[in-house]
Amino acid sequence: MMIVLPPSETKAPGGDGPALDLGELSFPGLTSVREKLAADLAALPADEALGVLGISEKLRAEAEANRELFAAPTMPAIRRYTGVLFDALDAPSLPDSALSRLAVGSALFGVVRALDPIPRYRLSGGTKLPAADGSAPTMKARWGTSVTEALSSVDGLIVDLRSGAYQQLGRVASAVTVRVESVRPDGSRKVVSHFNKQYKGHLARVLALSPVAAEDAAGVAAIATDAGLTVEQDSGTALTLVV
Template sequence: MLIVLPPSETKAPGGDGPALDLGELAFPGLNSVRGNLVDELAALPVDEALGVLKISERLRGEAEANLMLRSSPTMPAIHRYTGVLFDALDAPTLPTAALSRLAVGSALFGVVRATDPIPRYRLSGGTRLPDAPTLKSRWGELITEALAAEDFVVDLRSGAYQQLGQVPGALTVRVEREGKMVSHFNKQYKGELARVLALAEEPACGIDDVAEIARAAGMTVERDSGFQLTLVV
């Protein structure tokens, strides 16, 4: 089982790992696109990057971080991403076996495993770099092929990142309250579910296993048609 999380716009600064080495990342079939994107971001002047990335002057530091993608320190991906979902996941308290079940979708790296060392960066799934095709077009079938090699995928990515590489047969999760989709706390509940699944004694091998593990943890889930579960909160 591989649980694929959505990335966060915010990234933890710093790190104590060596500079980015694409050869150290999982899913090596993604490295050609990874390398091109890294080089293009690093070459993009900061003033231009603010507009391309659709961020304000207040976030200039995030655009500046892209200039040093090849030289800045790295840290494990699961600690690089921050925010509500990652707070609920509480990765620092997870054992190695649980971390091995986690991955994160990424506009820049396609998908990385929890322990893959990555630098701080800024690039969203809907961003289009100057004079270049869309990210969806650039990734093509590469992310799909990488994840299709896994026995069973729980795809918790948001729509923009699922579009970068759909995974046929993957389980997706909808968060609902009183018959309506939850938006504000969606990430929190997905983080809690990811933690429960990562810590399960035996990895889930299918949708029924996921439902059983979630229910045993006190969660309310309903099986929808196809490969979707609804987490009722």
């Protein structure tokens, strides 16, 4: 079982690992696309990058960090990404057996395993990054079928917790997906947006720590239910986490 998490816009700075070596990352079939994306991102002048990345002047340091992609120190991906989901996951407290079940979707790297060493960077799934030939294709166009093929090669079930923008970079038809809904006072439901990542972080932790690996959506629901969560199976591969 592999649990694929969404990335975060915010990244932890620094690191004590060696400089980025794209050839050492998991899913080597993604290397050629990674090389092109990383080269184009690193070559983007910081002033131009602000507009391309859709960030303000106060985040200039993140645009400038992209210029150092191949020289900056690295750290394991699961520590690089920060924010609500990763706080709920609490990766530093997880054993290696749990970490081995975790991966993170990425606009720059496609998908990486939890312990893959990566530098700080800024690139979102919805960005149109100028290519060497002057075009500005979407991330979806850049990745094509590569991410789908990489994930499809994984043995066992894929639990895809990525957001829509990152699922579009490489869907897996057989993957289990999870929607988070809350119950209103009148009993009706609404999709959770603000705390969506927090609940998915809790679910990811439960699944990663499970002594058995789920083989299908019903198995995922059973693990979550045993941990005290409320999960409903909507279809063969779609689950709803009710909070």
